[in-house]
Amino acid sequence: MTASVSGSPHAFKPVAKLNVVAFSKVLDRDPEQMNSLMTAIQTVGFFYLDISDKYSESMLNNLEECSSVMKSWFSEPDAVKNEYKTVSMASHGYKPIGSQAGTHGGRDGWEVLKTGTLEMASRWGLIPAVENHYETFSTFQRQCDYVSRMLLDRISHALGLGAESSLNRTHRGDCPSKSAVAYLHYIPMDPTGGNVGHNMHTDYGTLTLVFAPQWGLQVLYPIGPRGEDREWQWVEPRPNCAIVNVADVLHFLTGRRVISAVHRVLPLPDQHRYSVTYFLRPSDDTLMPDAEGNLINVMEWYTKKNNNYEAPAHTQDKSFLIGGLYKDGFGIIEGKGANEINVTNRTNR
Template sequence: MLSQPNPYDNVETADLFTVKFSSLVDRDSKELDTLLKACERDGFFYLDLQDSCSAKLWRDLERVSEIAKRWFSQPVEDKLKTPTVSLAHGFKATGNQSGAVKSLKDGFEALKQIGRSELLGRWALPSVVEENLELFDQFNASCHFILKLLLDCLSDGLNLRGPARLDTHHRDDARSKSTLYFLHYPPGTQSLNEVGQNMHTDIGTLTLLFAPQWGLQVVSPMTGAWEYVQPREGHAIINVADTLRFLSNKRFRSALHRVLPIGGVQKEDRYAVSYFLRAADDTEFKDSNDEDSNAKSWYLTKYHTYELPHDVQGQQTVLSGGMAQELQATF
């Protein structure tokens, strides 16, 4: 039987920087420079994790992904029984938010499975986490380590010292909304009124994304066009989120992105895993409207915005952290 052609073979793809994680561990000056350029130009880049030290991370990712796939295969009635402690911890069903196409709802469900604080406190954990606690503990810690190291490297690259360093806003003993997040985009034949994930920037500081299937798009800062992000084996995707943009006085770009399958219909089950590093709840900054805000307030405001109609979202800067207005991007 002849294999089916990849429908994404001829799409426009984003030309993103690649940063080698093992070189950042040793603070290689050229790699630090590439990291800074990636955050300044795109706010989106590939993280090369093909070194031998990352092998266990990939094994753990495969295991947690298989567990998540089995969990998503449950009837929605069972998934809705998941404890919802906060917006960062619980289950989200499809169709709760505005989608990637104007007037349609979103086409993804999510298990915001492990709020970092809840995991450390062993508080209200879903049964699937309790049954695999050591694995989720380890995977969460690995993701957190990777993003904290990137944050340290950015402070080094910016020559920040003492209390000016970015890690002062990301103390491990402080309450934050950092969380591990599993996403599932079911085939669109289930509901043609639900598709993808709306354009947005992420709420927090840095996002570590494992997305082995096509569908993710990012806005080119050069052309303003939507371009697909090609999945790469052995690489994660990193994107700068709102808080880091604000803390850098907008030197770094918060990456405007969405998930939209080609043709506007999800033809197969699509899965992704994200870890969101977020600043301490009391971290203060000037937001996209140059108004005083803090990490917790921005988080709550943005989550509320996700559920608003497209027309209302387009009148505000919150959904995109001001990047849609800067890039003149549309739904």
């Protein structure tokens, strides 16, 4: 299978220049590819992961089938979908449109079904569409988990985190976590401004794999001679590639040596947008230093951040929404599009 992308690139500028890292070579700790990976996560927090190798073909095939099933399920009446509303602290279940703040001060314009990794393995609380295609969905989720864990292991090794400090110790397979696959559907641009996109944020967890064949994703990209300023730039969809971004927990567990990337999703003006995301998250009992340097349980960070997502835009703590990573002037990062935003703050790394 060769994954396809859609949308004209001419309407989406500027485009972020992201490193491309070949997964098959990262497995072998290829020096050139590891250097590309580490440079990306220490400067931007985003990179493309090339999974066009023969061994990844089944993963792309499973992605295609899961996406097709979910696209059909999202067309079901709201009453049907609302029977499976989010459970287990937002890591499993359905979130309807308008549950969180959007990009223009209103509510969001996306819905999502999440399948928690533990719930999937236990066949607990699955919607009929997933249950009827269980082998495909469960295999795809395991493949996402494998890719994410291999990336984490290679990052841990490259940072010199061995033995007691290894990142693998905080991502144990025998411990519950909030790792999950998210199947997302964004409605077209709401002309009334009522439900628009996915507000700017950093991800709560460790690493995020994004499969997005359509435009809409933006990253706050470093600009200027030393990367001291930032602006919204579009992330180009690429066939046979996942988009990988660093999330908050990895930023903090590594002593802030990697960047948790601020990003958002803007709706397309005339079409529905679909994407699939895998969130690798730490074991629920993991302790980490937060943005203030206080040692906290990751569940405390997760709970506070999730509650902030769901708050009205005017009451949200914008600093916390973006991981507490940028505290000087981030309130000005608001606007309608990449070319309409003036980001004048300096980042704190």
